[in-house]
Amino acid sequence: MSVAELVADRRTRAQQERAENRALTKLTIGPSPWVRVASLAALVVLAALWLLPVAWGAVTSFKQEAEAALPASWWPTMGWTLDAYQQVLSNSDLLIWMWNSLVVAGLVTLLTVLISAMAAFAFSQTVFKGRSLLQWLTIASIMMPGQILIVPLFRQMQVMGLVDTFAGIVLPQIVAPVMVFILKRFFDAIPSELLDAARIDGAGTWRLFWTIVLPLSRSILVAVAIFVFIGAWNNFLWPFIVTTDPQFMTLPVGLSTVKNAYGVQYAQNMASAMIAALPLLVVFMLFQRRIVQGVATTGMGGQ
Amino acid sequence: MTVSNAGVTAPPGKAPSDPKRSPGRSGTRSAATGKSLRERDRSGYLFVAPFAVATGLFLLLPTLYGLWMSFTNQSLTGTGSEFIGFANYAEAFSDPQVWQTLWHTVWFTVLSTIPLVVVALVMALLVHTGLPGQWVWRMSFFAPYLLTSAVVSALSSWLFQPDIGLLDTWFAALGLQPVGWLTDENVAMFSIAAVTVWWTVGFNFLLYLAALQGIPQQQYEAATIDGAGGWRRLFSITLPQLRTITGVIVVLQLLASLKVFDQIYLLTAGGPNGSTRPILEYVYDTGFTNYRLGYASAISYVFFALILVFALVRLLPSRKEA
Numbered sequence: 217m218s219v220a221e222l223v224a225d226r227r228t229r230a231q232q233e234r235a236e237n238r239a240l241t242k243l244t245i246g247p248s249p250w251v252r253v254a255s256l257a258a259l260v261v262l263a264a265l266w267l268l269p270v271a272w273g274a275v276t277s278f279k280q281e282a283e284a285a286l287p288a289s290w291w292p293t294m295g296w297t298l299d300a301y302q303q304v305l306s307n308s309d310l311l312i313w314m315w316n317s318l319v320v321a322g323l324v325t326l327l328t329v330l331i332s333a334m335a336a337f338a339f340s341q342t343v344f345k346g347r348s349l350l351q352w353l354t355i356a357s358i359m360m361p362g363q364i365l366i367v368p369l370f371r372q373m374q375v376m377g378l379v380d381t382f383a384g385i386v387l388p389q390i391v392a393p394v395m396v397f398i399l400k401r402f403f404d405a406i407p408s409e410l411l412d413a414a415r416i417d418g419a420g421t422w423r424l425f426w427t428i429v430l431p432l433s434r435s436i437l438v439a440v441a442i443f444v445f446i447g448a449w450n451n452f453l454w455p456f457i458v459t460t461d462p463q464f465m466t467l468p469v470g471l472s473t474v475k476n477a478y479g480v481q482y483a484q485n486m487a488s489a490m491i492a493a494l495p496l497l498v499v500f501m502l503f504q505r506r507i508v509q510g511v512a513t514t515g516m517g518g519q
Numbered sequence: 520m521t522v523s524n525a526g527v528t529a530p531p532g533k534a535p536s537d538p539k540r541s542p543g544r545s546g547t548r549s550a551a552t553g554k555s556l557r558e559r560d561r562s563g564y565l566f567v568a569p570f571a572v573a574t575g576l577f578l579l580l581p582t583l584y585g586l587w588m589s590f591t592n593q594s595l596t597g598t599g600s601e602f603i604g605f606a607n608y609a610e611a612f613s614d615p616q617v618w619q620t621l622w623h624t625v626w627f628t629v630l631s632t633i634p635l636v637v638v639a640l641v642m643a644l645l646v647h648t649g650l651p652g653q654w655v656w657r658m659s660f661f662a663p664y665l666l667t668s669a670v671v672s673a674l675s676s677w678l679f680q681p682d683i684g685l686l687d688t689w690f691a692a693l694g695l696q697p698v699g700w701l702t703d704e705n706v707a708m709f710s711i712a713a714v715t716v717w718w719t720v721g722f723n724f725l726l727y728l729a730a731l732q733g734i735p736q737q738q739y740e741a742a743t744i745d746g747a748g749g750w751r752r753l754f755s756i757t758l759p760q761l762r763t764i765t766g767v768i769v770v771l772q773l774l775a776s777l778k779v780f781d782q783i784y785l786l787t788a789g790g791p792n793g794s795t796r797p798i799l800e801y802v803y804d805t806g807f808t809n810y811r812l813g814y815a816s817a818i819s820y821v822f823f824a825l826i827l828v829f830a831l832v833r834l835l836p837s838r839k840e841a
Contacts (some may be wrong), residue, residue: 219676233653237649237650238649241648243648243736244647244648244649244739244749244751245648246743246749248725256651258645259646260647262645262659263655263656263659263733266660267665269674269675272677276677286683304621323704329773331570334566338567342562343563344562344563344567345564347563350567353579354574359827361774361826363780364799364820364826365581366803366806367588367803367806367815367816368528368582371584387573389579390560391574391577420562421565422562423564446665449667450665452668452780454665454782468670469669471667471669471670472668472672478792482680485673485674486677489670489763492667492669493667493670496665500658500662500665504657508657508661508725511722512726512729516726
């Protein structure tokens with residue numbers, strides 16, 4: 217498809233969407249212009265309220281440190297500056313933590329999706345001894361909140377020598393029984409004839425899994441991956457417990473535990489927060505539709 | 520979520536069967552053994568192995584190990600791991616800190632869950648009107664959910680900053696007294712709940728929005744023909760259709776709120792005067808600040824019992840429907 221076609225395609229889709237939205241407006245709140253104006257006003261107020269903390273943080277981050285400590289003003293009188301950003305980028309481990317977060321969240325996502333999909337496939341499409349027992353155990357473990365395991369898990373990590381290692385941060389996070397069930401539900405809907413036909417053709421179980429089941433399930437795999445990634449990127453408690461060395465800290469842990477040696481620097485604090493917020497916000501803007509769908513289908517925990 | 524059955528060629532001599540609901544029982548049977556192809560596929564355990572090993576190592580083992588620890592006087596410094604029976608549990612039940620932090624946890628759960636459900640519903644209803652600006656509304660309501668707790672606490676403590684913070688500045692402009700948002704024992708928990716609503720409501724908002732999009736439009740069309748107005752349609756079609764999802768969201772939210780730790784630890788560290796400390800922070804303090812791993816495990820299990828009650832409530836309705 218050429219660029220021109222892509223643009224045209226996008227335009228028709230946007231037009232369709234607008235038409236659908238207009239129809240929806242008629243169906244939900246009817247033709248009254250007053251209700252429309254009131255709803256729109258409510259949306260504007262709510263959105264402004266929800267954007268306020270981030271907007272205020274952003275304004276502060278572009279102020280000079282001396283001005284940030286003065287009573288709040290939206291327009292900096294001493295001028296806009298990138299000083300705070302320069303300071304935090306050169307004087308803190310921010311970029312290291314960001315890299316660590318990326319590695320950790322990436323590994324957690326990859327491993328979680330892989331082992332959950334494999335287990336879901338086994339539960340859904342194969343027969344083996346102890347399958348129902350394992351399935352029952354998996355359901356039971358959904359109810360186990362990871363947070364209450366911090367004490368024994370930390371002790372275990374000490375014994376295994378995994379404190380202050382990526383393995384120690386990542387491995388306990390890859391157990392996601394809920395995801396196994398979400399995926400199993402999806403795999404259950406794959407017609408058995410399709411798999412049997414491939415089996416007759418002599419395809420091994422690995423081939424079935426890689427060439428039939430996974431490609432058919434791309435949408436749900438992406439949904440699960442998005443959900444797991446957001447969770448891992450933002451996870452605080454476990455990485456906080458298992459790391460003490462700033463070189464291994466993830467973004468949330470480093471930001472909140474390592475304090476500036478020069479006392480409180482408001483503009484710099486906000487600059488760090490803005491930098492830390494940026495990656496996921498950009499990803500969200502790029503893949504909004506996918507992420508919204510992914511969170512909605514996965515967030516219910518397969519209910 | 521169903522994969523279409525159309526276009527799949529059934530093997531000769533075999534009528535297409537129901538898309539398999541009962542694995543291992545349907546499917547093509549081999550004439551020689553009478554077993555389905557799936558039943559002859561014995562490699563399933565290899566596929567489940569990585570997940571089973573990970574679950575065993577990082578969920579089952581610590582669960583059992585923690586239970587054992589709760590009956591010992593183990594310390595983080597490595598000393599003492601004698602079996603002391605139910606002594607930790609006896610101490611936990613008579614420890615006022617356990618009851619107090621448990622109460623804070625429940626109080627936070629109540630304060631946060633109600634607005635987290637109601638505000639999410641209002642947002643979703645407003646966005647589902649299809650009014651212009653869809654992208655902006657979705658973005659502004661959901662974006663905070665993408666922020667990590669450290670960023671959330673940095674942004675909100677800056678808003679709450681005494682004297683020079685935005686809120687106090689506005690209050691001063693209105694001629695009101697400054698409020699100890701995070702330093703007044705009577706206010707801190709409300710501030711934390713408000714931050715939590717701002718932070719995570721976008722998630723429930725998306726769940727509601729997805730549910731709203733699932734309501735068949737014909738119902739609205741039929742109602743319009745029958746002359747039902749906007750409010751009538753809201754109360755007679757939309758809200759009744761959301762009953763099931765509301766139940767699910769409430770339970771998921773209760774479970775999430777009970778596990779509160781991040782934002783409280785980062786905003787007030789449980790203060791002022793321990794007035795916001797949740798039970799999970801008490802577990803953390805007991806284990807990692809006071810080094811009493813055995814006692815911390817016992818408190819964890821008391822807390823677990825509470826969560827289990829909610830988790831079981833969550834499983835019950837879904838089983839009835841299945």
